[in-house]
Amino acid sequence: MQLNEAFRSREVTAPLVAEISRGLRQPVRIMEVCGTHTMAIFRHGIRSLLPEQMTLLSGPGCPVCVTPAGYIDALLAAARLPRVVLATFGDLIRVPGSEEASLATARSAGARVEIVYSPMDALALAQREPECTVVFAAVGFETTAPTIAATLVQARRLGVDNFLIIAAIKTMPAALDALMDDPDLPVDGLLCPGHVSAVIGSGAYRPLVEKHQLACAVAGFEPADILTGLLSLIRQIQSGRPRVTNCYTRAVSEEGNVRARMLMEEVFTPADSEWRGLGMIPASGLVLRTEYQDFDGLRQLGIALQATREPGGCRCGQVLKGCLLPPDCPLYGARCTPLRPVGPCMVSSEGACAAFFRYSGEKKSRKGGGETYEA
Amino acid sequence: MKADSIISLDHGSGGLASQNLISDLFLKYLTSPQLRDLEDCAVLGEYAGRLAFSTDSFVVDPLFFPGGDIGELAVHGTINDLAMRGARPIALSLALIIEEGFPLADLERIIASVARCCEAAGVAVVTGDTKVVPRGKADGMFINTSGIGIVSHRLDVSVKMAVPGDTVLLSGTLADHGITIMSRQAGIDLDGDIFSDTQPLHRLVGALLESDACRVHVLRDPTRGGVATALCEIARASKVDITIEEERLPIMAPVATACELIGLDPLYLANEGKCLIVCAREAAEDLLQLLRQVPEGRGAARIGRISGPGAGQVTLTTRIGGSRLLEPLTGQSLPRIC
Structure with a gap:
C-alpha cells in the first residue's frame, strides 16, 4: 500500500466532510495560498463536497503566476544570444512575455531552450x-530556493564557470502580509502552503x-490533509480565536528546516521584489x-530588466x-x-485560471466576452 | 567508431550501399516473399471483407526503453489502430528515416524487433523504404508504418456508437508506457519496476468480436493523450456524457508512485497496448470475464458508464466522492513519447 493511500480513502475523508458541513454556521x-493546493482541491473534487457557505479563493502561491512579464523578456533576451542554453522548469516555457513571445516560440525560432527537472540538472x-x-531560470519560493542555493555552492566548488x-x-x-493589508480583500483564514x-x-x-x-x-496536499486544514480554520474562525495550527506535522515543524534556510542565507539576501498583480513588495524576494x-x-x-x-x-x-x-x-x-x-x-499548471478551466464546468467568462471557446 | 559500423549517407543513396543494407540486414530478418522480390510495390492476395487502412509515425525518445523499442511500437501501433475498427491486420509497410552516423548494431536490433513482433502477430512487412538524412537533421531514427486489415464482419465498431446506459471497460492498467518514457526522459531511475505495455491487441479484439460482436459499440486505444483524452473523443463523437470512477481505474503501484513523483496525471499518459471498450451494459460482465482470459486483457476492469445523452462531458468521480471534469489534453509541454 502506498503511503498516501490512507489520506485519500473515503473512510477518512467522509467524516471530515460531514464535520465541516455540520460545523459551519456562517x-x-x-x-488557499499555494498553487499545489489549488490543483489538489480541483483534482480530488473537494469543492464539489463543501457547503456553499464556504468560499475558497486562490492565492499568490504559484511561482509562474507571480513572475512579471519583464522577467520572461529577460529570459528571452538571454535565450536568443549565441552559445547560450536557457534551462528552465517546464511550467515556464509557454508563459508569454510582454510581446506575446514565449520560451516555446523562441525555441521554435531556433533558440536553445532545455527543460530540466531540477537546477542540478x-x-x-x-x-x-x-x-x-547555461542560464538557469531560477523561479520559485522558499521551496526551490534552497536547491538553487545548493546548486550554486556546488558550481563554485566544482569551478564551473x-x-x-x-x-x-x-x-x-x-x-x-502586504496582501492582508488590503482592506478590499475580506479573507477570514489562510490555508498555508505545506512545502514552503x-x-x-x-x-x-x-x-x-x-x-x-x-x-x-x-x-499537506492529500484530500485528508486539506479537509483537516479547512476544518481547523472554520473552528478557529467561529470561535473568534485565530491562531496557527499545524495540520501537516509529518513534514512541517514549528521552526522549519534550519539547514535549508542557512543554505539560502549563504547565497541569497532579501530584497524588494515585484509580484505580478501585487506590485512591488518590500523584502519579499531573494x-x-x-x-x-x-x-x-x-x-x-x-x-x-524592464x-x-x-x-x-x-x-x-x-x-x-x-x-x-x-x-x-x-x-x-x-x-x-x-x-x-x-x-x-492560465499558463501555469498550478494557476487558478488553468485549474478552473480544466476541472470546473465553466468554460466561458461570466462577463460575457462575446467569444466562445472552441475545443 | 569504425566507418562500417554506422549508417552513412551512402546507405540511403539507392546505390550499392543501399542494396547491401537491404540484402544483408533487412531481408535477413524480414522474410515475406513479397518483400524479397524488391518490386516497387507489393501485390496482396484476395480477401473477403472490407479493407481497413491506417498509418502512424513513431518518433520516440529514447529509441530503446524498458519493455520495448521503437520497432515494437511501430508494429503494434499500426496493428492496434486497425484492430480498433475490428480489422484483422494482413500487411504492413515499414519506412525508416535514419540520421547519418546511426549505429548499425542499433538498426539491426530494431529490425529484429520488428520481425519478431510481426511474426508473433501473424502479419508481414510487405513493402519498405529507407532514407538517410545528414547528421543533425533527424533524431536518430524515425519510423512510419502503414497497415492494411480486413473487416470480415458487417458491424460498425466506431467512436460514434456509444449510447446512454453502456458500460466502459479498460483492458488493463493505465499509463505504463507514458510513465516509462517520461521517467527515462526525466532521468529518474525507478528501479526496473516500470515497463512499457507495448503489445498488439488484434487477438483481444478478435476474441471480443467473435463472442458478442453486436454488443461491442466502441473500441479505442488510448495512446497519446491517455485514457482521459480518448474518453473525451468518444463522448464528443457519440454525443453522450461519460462518468468514470477513480477507484476502479487499474494502475500499478510503481506507476502511481512515479506519477506522483513527476507530478503527472496517469489519466493523460500514453498507453501502447490497452483499449477502451464501450459495450451494452448487459454484456459487460461476460465481456469482462472474456477479456481477463486473454493474456492482453488480464488486468481488465469496468471503469465507468455512459451516463446520458449530452454535449460530450466526461466526469470523474474521485476516490473521496467528489467530482471533476476531464478535459482533453491541451498542448502541454510534455516530452514526446510515442
Whole structure:
C-alpha cells in the first residue's frame, strides 16, 4: 500500500466532510495560498463536497503566476544570444512575455531552450557543454530556493564557470502580509502552503495572526490533509480565536528546516521584489549576495530588466489577490485559454485560471466576452 | 567508431550501399516473399471483407526503453489502430528515416524487433523504404508504418456508437508506457519496476468480436493523450456524457508512485497496448470475464458508464466522492513519447 493511500480513502475523508458541513454556521472566505493546493482541491473534487457557505479563493502561491512579464523578456533576451542554453522548469516555457513571445516560440525560432527537472540538472548540462553558457531560470519560493542555493555552492566548488542564473525568487510571509493589508480583500483564514512551510516553519505565520487576526492552518496536499486544514480554520474562525495550527506535522515543524534556510542565507539576501498583480513588495524576494554575483545572468550577459505593462484586459492581478474568481475575468475562456494563454494564471499548471478551466464546468467568462471557446 | 559500423549517407543513396543494407540486414530478418522480390510495390492476395487502412509515425525518445523499442511500437501501433475498427491486420509497410552516423548494431536490433513482433502477430512487412538524412537533421531514427486489415464482419465498431446506459471497460492498467518514457526522459531511475505495455491487441479484439460482436459499440486505444483524452473523443463523437470512477481505474503501484513523483496525471499518459471498450451494459460482465482470459486483457476492469445523452462531458468521480471534469489534453509541454 502506498503511503498516501490512507489520506485519500473515503473512510477518512467522509467524516471530515460531514464535520465541516455540520460545523459551519456562517459564510467564510478561505484563501488557499499555494498553487499545489489549488490543483489538489480541483483534482480530488473537494469543492464539489463543501457547503456553499464556504468560499475558497486562490492565492499568490504559484511561482509562474507571480513572475512579471519583464522577467520572461529577460529570459528571452538571454535565450536568443549565441552559445547560450536557457534551462528552465517546464511550467515556464509557454508563459508569454510582454510581446506575446514565449520560451516555446523562441525555441521554435531556433533558440536553445532545455527543460530540466531540477537546477542540478542545469548544472550538469553546463558541465557537459563547456563551450556554451547555461542560464538557469531560477523561479520559485522558499521551496526551490534552497536547491538553487545548493546548486550554486556546488558550481563554485566544482569551478564551473559557464553556469549562470536569472533569478526571480520570492518569499511568502512578506507578500501575505502586504496582501492582508488590503482592506478590499475580506479573507477570514489562510490555508498555508505545506512545502514552503516545511522550510520556513509554521511559526513564520504567527505575526500574520497577531497583526491581521487571521486564522492560519498549515496543510499537506492529500484530500485528508486539506479537509483537516479547512476544518481547523472554520473552528478557529467561529470561535473568534485565530491562531496557527499545524495540520501537516509529518513534514512541517514549528521552526522549519534550519539547514535549508542557512543554505539560502549563504547565497541569497532579501530584497524588494515585484509580484505580478501585487506590485512591488518590500523584502519579499531573494537576490544573490555579493560573493555570488558572478553567477548573475543579467549582469554577466548585460541584460536589463524592464518594467512592463500587463496584457490589455488581463485580470490575473485580481485573481492572484483573491479579489476575483477566474470566470469573472472578461478574457477567461475567450481570448485566454490553456491552449492560447494571455495571463500567467492560465499558463501555469498550478494557476487558478488553468485549474478552473480544466476541472470546473465553466468554460466561458461570466462577463460575457462575446467569444466562445472552441475545443 | 569504425566507418562500417554506422549508417552513412551512402546507405540511403539507392546505390550499392543501399542494396547491401537491404540484402544483408533487412531481408535477413524480414522474410515475406513479397518483400524479397524488391518490386516497387507489393501485390496482396484476395480477401473477403472490407479493407481497413491506417498509418502512424513513431518518433520516440529514447529509441530503446524498458519493455520495448521503437520497432515494437511501430508494429503494434499500426496493428492496434486497425484492430480498433475490428480489422484483422494482413500487411504492413515499414519506412525508416535514419540520421547519418546511426549505429548499425542499433538498426539491426530494431529490425529484429520488428520481425519478431510481426511474426508473433501473424502479419508481414510487405513493402519498405529507407532514407538517410545528414547528421543533425533527424533524431536518430524515425519510423512510419502503414497497415492494411480486413473487416470480415458487417458491424460498425466506431467512436460514434456509444449510447446512454453502456458500460466502459479498460483492458488493463493505465499509463505504463507514458510513465516509462517520461521517467527515462526525466532521468529518474525507478528501479526496473516500470515497463512499457507495448503489445498488439488484434487477438483481444478478435476474441471480443467473435463472442458478442453486436454488443461491442466502441473500441479505442488510448495512446497519446491517455485514457482521459480518448474518453473525451468518444463522448464528443457519440454525443453522450461519460462518468468514470477513480477507484476502479487499474494502475500499478510503481506507476502511481512515479506519477506522483513527476507530478503527472496517469489519466493523460500514453498507453501502447490497452483499449477502451464501450459495450451494452448487459454484456459487460461476460465481456469482462472474456477479456481477463486473454493474456492482453488480464488486468481488465469496468471503469465507468455512459451516463446520458449530452454535449460530450466526461466526469470523474474521485476516490473521496467528489467530482471533476476531464478535459482533453491541451498542448502541454510534455516530452514526446510515442
